[in-house]
Structures are given as C-alpha cells and as structure tokens.
Amino acid sequence: MNRPIKVVLAKPGLDGHDHGAKVVVRALMEAGMEVAYTGLRQTPEAVARIALEEDADVIALSSMAGSHLPFCEKLKPLLEQAGLGGKLWMIGGNLPRQDHARLRELGFRGVFPSSSRLDDIVNFIKANVP
Amino acid sequence: MNERLRLRPVVNESGIEIRPVYTAGDVESSGGFGFVGEPGAYPFVRGIHPLMYRQRPYTMRQYTGFGNPADTNKRFRYLIANGQTGLNVAFDLPTQCGLDSDDPLAAGEVGRVGMAVDTLADFEIAFDGIDLERITVSLTVNGAAPQLIAMYLAMAEKRGYDLAGLRGTAQNDILKEFIGRGTWIYPVEPSVKLVGDTIEYCARHAPKYSPVSVCGYHIRESGANPVQEMAYAFCIAKAYADEALGRGLDIDEFAGRLSFNFNVFGNLFEQVCKFRAARGLWAKIVKEHFGATKPESAWMRMIAGGGGGGLTYEQPEVNIVRGAYYGLIAALSGAQTMALCCYDEGYTIPTEYAQRISLRTMQLLVEETGLADTVDPLGGSWYVETLTNEMRARMERTMAEVDAAGGIVKLVAEGAIQAKVSAQAHRMQRAIESGEFRKVGVNCYRSEQAEEHEVQLHPYQEDDARRQVESLGEIRNRRAAADVAAALAGLRRAAEAGENVMPAVVEAVKAYASVGEITQALAGVYGRYREPLRF
Numbered sequence: 028m029n030r031p032i033k034v035v036l037a038k039p040g041l042d043g044h045d046h047g048a049k050v051v052v053r054a055l056m057e058a059g060m061e062v063a064y065t066g067l068r069q070t071p072e073a074v075a076r077i078a079l080e081e082d083a084d085v086i087a088l089s090s091m092a093g094s095h096l097p098f099c100e101k102l103k104p105l106l107e108q109a110g111l112g113g114k115l116w117m118i119g120g121n122l123p124r125q126d127h128a129r130l131r132e133l134g135f136r137g138v139f140p141s142s143s144r145l146d147d148i149v150n151f152i153k154a155n156v157p
Numbered sequence: 158m159n160e161r162l163r164l165r166p167v168v169n170e171s172g173i174e175i176r177p178v179y180t181a182g183d184v185e186s187s188g189g190f191g192f193v194g195e196p197g198a199y200p201f202v203r204g205i206h207p208l209m210y211r212q213r214p215y216t217m218r219q220y221t222g223f224g225n226p227a228d229t230n231k232r233f234r235y236l237i238a239n240g241q242t243g244l245n246v247a248f249d250l251p252t253q254c255g256l257d258s259d260d261p262l263a264a265g266e267v268g269r270v271g272m273a274v275d276t277l278a279d280f281e282i283a284f285d286g287i288d289l290e291r292i293t294v295s296l297t298v299n300g301a302a303p304q305l306i307a308m309y310l311a312m313a314e315k316r317g318y319d320l321a322g323l324r325g326t327a328q329n330d331i332l333k334e335f336i337g338r339g340t341w342i343y344p345v346e347p348s349v350k351l352v353g354d355t356i357e358y359c360a361r362h363a364p365k366y367s368p369v370s371v372c373g374y375h376i377r378e379s380g381a382n383p384v385q386e387m388a389y390a391f392c393i394a395k396a397y398a399d400e401a402l403g404r405g406l407d408i409d410e411f412a413g414r415l416s417f418n419f420n421v422f423g424n425l426f427e428q429v430c431k432f433r434a435a436r437g438l439w440a441k442i443v444k445e446h447f448g449a450t451k452p453e454s455a456w457m458r459m460i461a462g463g464g465g466g467g468l469t470y471e472q473p474e475v476n477i478v479r480g481a482y483y484g485l486i487a488a489l490s491g492a493q494t495m496a497l498c499c500y501d502e503g504y505t506i507p508t509e510y511a512q513r514i515s516l517r518t519m520q521l522l523v524e525e526t527g528l529a530d531t532v533d534p535l536g537g538s539w540y541v542e543t544l545t546n547e548m549r550a551r552m553e554r555t556m557a558e559v560d561a562a563g564g565i566v567k568l569v570a571e572g573a574i575q576a577k578v579s580a581q582a583h584r585m586q587r588a589i590e591s592g593e594f595r596k597v598g599v600n601c602y603r604s605e606q607a608e609e610h611e612v613q614l615h616p617y618q619e620d621d622a623r624r625q626v627e628s629l630g631e632i633r634n635r636r637a638a639a640d641v642a643a644a645l646a647g648l649r650r651a652a653e654a655g656e657n658v659m660p661a662v663v664e665a666v667k668a669y670a671s672v673g674e675i676t677q678a679l680a681g682v683y684g685r686y687r688e689p690l691r692f
Contacts, residue, residue: 041250041266043339046379049579050586052692066688067339068254070262092250093506093617097265123504123614141503142470142599144590 032156035083037065037074039102042092047120047141051089054145060085060152071098075105083114084156087137090120099133106134115155119143169427171384173547179539187546192437196532198452200440202433202545203533204491205456210529215487216494217519218295218460219512222247222272224621225628226283229272233287235509241516244287245295245460245496247271247506248305253340255301255676258625267622270506271297274305275629275671280312289313295326295370295460295494300342302329303351303659304675307666310363326367326416329355332393333372335569335686336578337379342676345570347683351658353400358659360401360411369397370416370460377420378466379575380582383427384548386420387435388555389574391442392565398447404657408447412454419459421483421490422467426544429535432461432490434549461492468498472598473612476500477514484518488528489535495519505614572689579692629671636669644668645678652682 034055038048045067052064063081065074078086086106090098095118106112117137118130127138137151167175176183184190194200197207206212219236221244222229233244248271251263257275258267267273272283284294298305306327313323331348334341341348352369359368373381373390381389394415401411419435421428440455449455464483468476477500487495497515499507507515523529535541559565559574568574588594595601644665651661658679665675 041254041256041262041340043250043334043337045339046337046579046582049692050380050583053579053583054586056692064690064692066690092266092270094265094269121503125614140470145586146590 032060032085032152033081033083034060034062034085034087034152035065035074035078035081036062036087036089037069037077038067039069039071039074039088039090039098040092040094041068042090042094043067044091045089047091048089051087051119051145051148054149055152058149058153071101071105074102075109075111078106078111078114079109083111085115085117085152086111087117087119090118090122093121095120095122096126096129099130099135103133113157115152115157117148117152119148169424170382171427171431171548171551172382173427173544173551179543181539183543184539184546187543188550189546190542192546192549193536193542199444199455200437201456202437203536205436205458205493207532209491209532210488210523211532214523214529215492215519216243216293217241217516218243218245218494218496219515220245220247220297220463220496221512222249223270223506223615224268224618225273225625226279228268228618228621230283230285230287232509233283236512236516237287237292239513239516240520243293243295243494246283246297248296248298249273250340252305252672253298253301255304255342255672255680257671257673258622258629260673267625269617269622273622273625274308275625275673276632276669277308277311277666278628278632278669280308281315284312289316289318289323289325293324293326295328297328298340299328299331299334299338300340300348301672301676302327302331303355303662303679304666304672306355306359306368307659307663310366311663311667320363320366322365323363324365324367326370327355328372328418329369330372330393330418332396332565332569333375333390336389336574337375341686343680343683344686345566348686349396349400349566351679352397353404354657354659356397356401356411357404357406357657359414360406364414367414367416370418371397372418374418374420374463376578380578380580380585382581383423383431384551384555385578385581387431387438388552388559389565390417390419391435391439391552392556392559394439395442395446396564396566402447408443408449409451409454412443412447412449413451413456416493417457417459419461420463420466421461421486422464422479425482425486425489426541427548428486429489430541430544430548432459432492433533433536433541433545434552436491437545438549438552458493460494460496461487461490462494462496463498465498465502468500468503469596469599470503472604473500473503475598476503477518480515481518481522484522485526485528488522491533501612504612508613508615510613570689572691575689576691632669633671640668641665641670641674644670645674648675648678649682652679
C-alpha cells in the first residue's frame, strides 16, 4: 500500500479545547500520515459524513468536556450505516477510567486519556490500521 | 575549567537565558531601575495601588457553575459562607455558544461544564439572595456576552440596584476565543464590533461595570509562552480600545474599566517578572499610545491564577502543592483577584471538597505567610528587576511583530496566531515527553501506585438538565410572545443598520427572549464563523 494512512480527527460537540487535538494532528503529520482535522463543533452526522468523504482509515475524536459517551453512542450507528465499521475508531482526551470499557464496547479500540504519549498514539495507529 | 563546574544552560520558557548570579550591573545593562517607580504611581510596575494588600487583600473568586441555576446558587452560597469574596460564573457550553437548552445541538451538554442559562429568569434564580454590592460577580462568557451582560444588568436593576454604581465583570474577550477556548459564534469582525458595543453601552449606562476582561490566560493554555501570552493579550486589548475610540468615546471613559485575566503556571520568577513587566508596558501603552490622562486608565487590573496548564493527570494530589505555588506567584505579582484550578480538574469539574482546598490555599497565603504585609516583596532584587526589563523588551518586540504583519484582528482571522500557538504546544509536548522539560510525576518521579489514586468525579445530573429544558418551555409559554417578537425584530434592525445592538439586546432580555433567540437574530445578520485551519 503506497497511500499514507488517512486520519480524520474530529472535535465532537461544543467543546472548544483544541490544544490536544492540534498537537496530535501535528504528531500524526510528522509520522507521515495524512490528517483531515475537522475543527470544532462537529455533530455525529458531520463526523460520519466527513469520514466517508475523506475515505478515512482512522476516525479519531478528541473530547475534553465530558460529553464523550452520549456523542459516541450516537456516532456508532452512523459510522456503521456509512460502511465505516471496519475502520479504526479512536478517542482521546478527558476520559475518566470508568468510561473506558464502555468506549471500547462501542467500538473505539484506541482509548487515550489525558497524559497519553504522542508516540504511543502514532504506534497504535500503525499497528492497528485496517 | 573544572569539569564539575561546567553548568548546563538554563533558558526559561520565554527564551531568556538565566545567569547563575545577578548583580546590580545586570539591572543596569538590561535597562536599569528607571522604569520601576513606586507602587500606585505610573508606570505601576510594583502594583496599581500604593498599599496593595495592606489595604485590601486580593478578591478570591473560584470558577463555579454547573447544572441548573438553582444548583449553582447553592454552590455560590456555600463558597460565600466559606469566606469567598467574589463569584466567577461558569456557564455550560450551549449557553456559551449561544444555544438554548432545548436546541438539538445542546443535547448531552446542558449543565455539564457550567450553569445552563436560557433567559433572564435563570439569572434571577442564580443570584437570588446574593448581595451584589458586597459580592462582585464575574461572568465567564464571550460569544454570548451581549445577552448575558444584558441579563446581569436587567436582573440587578429589577432588584433595585442603581446601574450607575453597579460593579462586576464580563470576560467578553472574543478574539482570544478564536485562538483558544473556542466559544465563538459570529465571524471575527462583527464579533469585535459586538465587544465595542458592550464597552460603549457600559461606559454610558453602567460606568463602574467592567465589560471586558482581556485574557492572555487561554492563549497560554493553548501553548503560548509567557511573553506571547501578554503580547497577544495587549494587541487584543488595543484592538478593543480602537473599536471603542471609533465610537467617539474618550480613552479615559473606558480604559479604567478594562481588566485582564492571566495565567500563573510555570517558573515562579518568570511569572512574577512577566506580571511586573506587563503592568509597566500596559501603562505605557495607555498613556503614550492612547494619550490617557487619568492614572487609573493605565492600571493593568487583573485576575491572575488558574494554572490548569501546569497541573497534571498523574498523581493528582500533588496538584494541591502546585496550586499553592501558583497562588504564591499570583500574590507576589500583585493580582487584584485570584482563582486557582483545583487538583481534580484533569478528571472532572471540581467537587465541593476540591474547591474548598483551593479557597483555603488562597486564604492561607493572606493569613499565615505574610504575603499581604508589604507591597511587591520581590521588587529590588537584581534578578527580578533584570528579568522584568528583559521580559518587557520581548513583549514589546512580539507586539511590534504582530503589528508589522497586519495586526492582531487580521492574523486571528487568517488563523496565523492559532498556527503559531499550536506549533509551540506541540514542541512543548515533545519536550515533556523527551524529558527535556521536567514535570514531576509525568517524566520524572513517576509512581505506578499513585496512578491508581481515584479522584471522586462530579456527577452529571441528567434530571437537572431535563428540568432546565422544561422550565424554558414554561417561560416560552408564559411570556408575552408579541413583545418578544417585537424586541427581536428591533434587534435585527439595529444589527442591519450597524448600530450599537446593546439597547435592543437589553429590551429583548427584559421580554424574556432566550440566549438562543438573540443569537439567531444576530447570526441572521452577521453570519457564523468558520475556522481557518492552518498547520
């Protein structure tokens, strides 16, 4: 496969904290991946649409303001309907440990809470990208 | 040279190399003592008041709000009963983004990270029983600031306060929202116009009210270094001042009511010098650039505190110690108001217990440490005065670079400042991960056991959000629909005509028009912001 890994990195909901998301965008670009960063205020519908349009291998969310579970619950069926069930879904940010199992159960295989290392995120993608 | 004496170079975050020893000669070669002056006198490097905390300690004002207005009112009363002297209100994201609680985009976010507000009725509940003369209230709102300032003034007036004497603050710094924090609504230019509207309206109707608190804070949280934090904030403050001057106001009519909000995490001396340097620089800008003549116009009044960017997810209890040092920095820096992020904020919005620890930290600094006994206790130190001079020179240089590139409004609209700040955030993250920039518990002195420490999470009450949506529905049914429609039509007309929209926003708020309805009326004229995404 010659094409670089394509990541859609989205900021779900109304959360405006994009420090982490933008740092991760830069790290992924540095690692040779192609990144479509959505910017703030994305609805679940918008994330699914952009992921489809961009033909993403990886769909990643960055959530700092606590609404990750309701968002991911809405996003899961939309991604599946769009035929993106086989892509690598990831989430990072302010994610209390008690929510990690539920996020994995929803299909988010990569869960990276605050304090995760950039290289770990990059390596996880390389090892798990479909 | 003896191998053991070869010292590793120390460069602070602002890029200034720190010498192992400072002497009077260093002060002289960095610009001398000439700019220091006396506390309470221009250029106010040592403090804006002659006696500072000897006269009155800093106001303590924790950032608080969650759920519906009744929940938040209870927490306000708890903090006041525990000795807090001001309120700093956190609003939920729908409110901050100009959405009503029943908007589909608000689902799951109502009351989650702050208090939900839809109409004036919510302000009546939130501030019920709170003496607005004794307790000054700061509203942390930006995109939706016109509505919320109008609600605050309307609520106070209804309760019989004279607006001529009403004090309080709104954050209302939209330019920094485009750089970090992200609660923008309209495009950049009309957003700046709205800030001008609020400054003009308050100068004429509520002259003691501080309509804008310019924030370096969130620019720093987004990755800026301390010099950029101050330089960008001052560029932004100048842009608002230009906007207000364009309305025919005199600089002395509003400059004294501008205030600032800055961050405190990082190297203690770099931070203290940052504030001393900035106080002198802002005074110089207001006096020399804008030609102000009233001394208080040149005051850099500030809330300093927070420090969230320095706190860690690892070993969260150690953040209590960091918070104490951050409070020390703010007190050594002559802050008018202090607030501290709580130790648990990497996990949750703070619990009552965590809030009390932060409040006690700020009280302890006043009561036990002697920090309030004398003004600017670090002043006169060769190191501190040299670094103050060096920091000021760098801030001036950074401001000149922004101006030479077309000014802050243009650079923010293009996303250029955002790109610069996020590039720096990335470099810092790499420096932390490589161990080059030390963080205890993160890249040194890690403790696997401590990672198991369980922080108690603030519970999100879905019922409170549901009640908020219901009460908004009741208000929509109860209010006079014709009055609301007329007020919103008047608002649209004012916006289309390019007039100051604040009188119409106040009318709409008094008719119980909602935050979302007012936003829609304005967005119908101004449009909505689209992020320029540059890397």
